Amino acid sequence: MLAEFDLIRRYLVPSPARHAADGIALGNGDDAALLVPRAGHQLAVSVDTSVVDVHFPGDAPAFAVGHRALAVALSDLAAMGATSRWCFMALTFDQRHFADDAATQAWMEGFGQGFHGLCERHATTLAGGDVTSGALTVGVTVMGETPQGLSLRRGGANVGDVIAVTGELGGGAGGLALWQKGERSLEHPLLRRYLLPEPRLAAGEALLHLASSAIDISDGLLADLGHLRHASNVGAALDMDALPLASGLEEALGREAALQAALSGGDDYELLVTLAPENVEKARQQLRELGLALTVIGHCREEPGVHGIPVGGRAGWQHFNEGTP
Incomplete structure (x- = not known):
């Protein structure tokens, strides 16, 4: 050996x-x-x-x-x-x-x-x-x-900021579901999203002077939005129709399961950011130059909690709690 x-x-x-x-x-x-x-x-x-x-x-x-x-x-x-x-x-x-x-x-x-x-x-x-x-x-x-003195953090979001995500959501969870069903081809786009995720380093650098806060989506959109909200002391309103679902996700899982994968599935490793409304178009242009979309999915508000998600939507992955928070 x-x-x-x-x-x-x-x-x-x-x-x-x-x-x-x-x-x-x-x-x-x-x-x-x-x-x-x-x-x-x-x-x-x-x-x-x-x-x-x-x-x-x-x-x-x-x-x-x-x-x-x-x-x-x-x-x-x-x-x-x-x-x-x-x-x-x-x-x-x-x-x-x-x-x-x-x-x-x-x-x-x-x-x-x-x-x-x-x-x-x-x-x-x-x-x-x-x-x-x-x-x-x-x-x-x-x-x-x-x-020196400049970085993106979870605690910078302000009431009135928009909430946006890079790329697409739900692909990690969709790929895991396909793997569990026996799919093994790394050419499958959903399986690649799960097993070969792409860290958004260039996007993070591009947004450094534009975003007010940021977090990567590892445990699921709702769970990671919760971390950002608590650090920034803001609430959030989401537009479910605006969620950028991964290509082929609805065909693989169906509409309801695809939305749940995007909200709570985790393993997407996209960036969840907040921005002042006047910074959105410039941020989109910066990311377009990297071949990456930036999609506005909601806004920060003063009222606590998250408005606009389906009743019963699960928050996301936690290692030491099998229940949903």
Whole structure:
């Protein structure tokens, strides 16, 4: 069986030639990394853990597991308007689940390709981490930068601001539903939304000077809107007819289930933002240049709670509460 450091060197460590250019004074191979942020910037740091059969299926392709573990962590940087710079990975991996070393190496190669491929696309360098044995779990810490004193936060929404989302909603939940029904083609758009989500880093940076607050949609629109509302001390009114449902979602699930997926399904990793009305058109133009839509779905109001959702609409995913809040 492959030893821990063989796995790290062969599949996880990027080329050391990149370190100086990527702001890494000391990277993989020592007890800690030494990073050099750009002058005039502050660090944005987030950590996310992906657990087999909780966040992704145990038989998901290795490439998708690697991509997804990094993507969901990068999504938190996107919600802050941060530029991604570095990441760290803690991989718990059990070789005993594979028939032989060849199967282990094939899985690790696919995992590494998915992880490092997304790193390359978002100029993010794996600066260190850890590998241990156990049930498959991927912990990813991401580090990015925002200009000093400037970042998107959950607590900036104002009464009268519009509520908007990037991209489409419900695709993550729709893809999971299709996987559970036996669909396995990563060419299926809904399955790609679930297993290969795209962190909206460029959108977050584009909205940095325009949005009053932001959060990424990981637990479901209603749940994450709740976090934003509580941080900003505002209520909300939603227009259900305005929700941008993922392409093919209604055909796959039916209208009612599609709406529920958009409201509460989670795993969309789009950005939920609030903006002053006069900033909406400029924000739309900025995102159009990125090939991404911005859809107004409601507005902030003084009255608490959320107006306009169907009676019985579930709030979203919570790890330690099987009931609906």
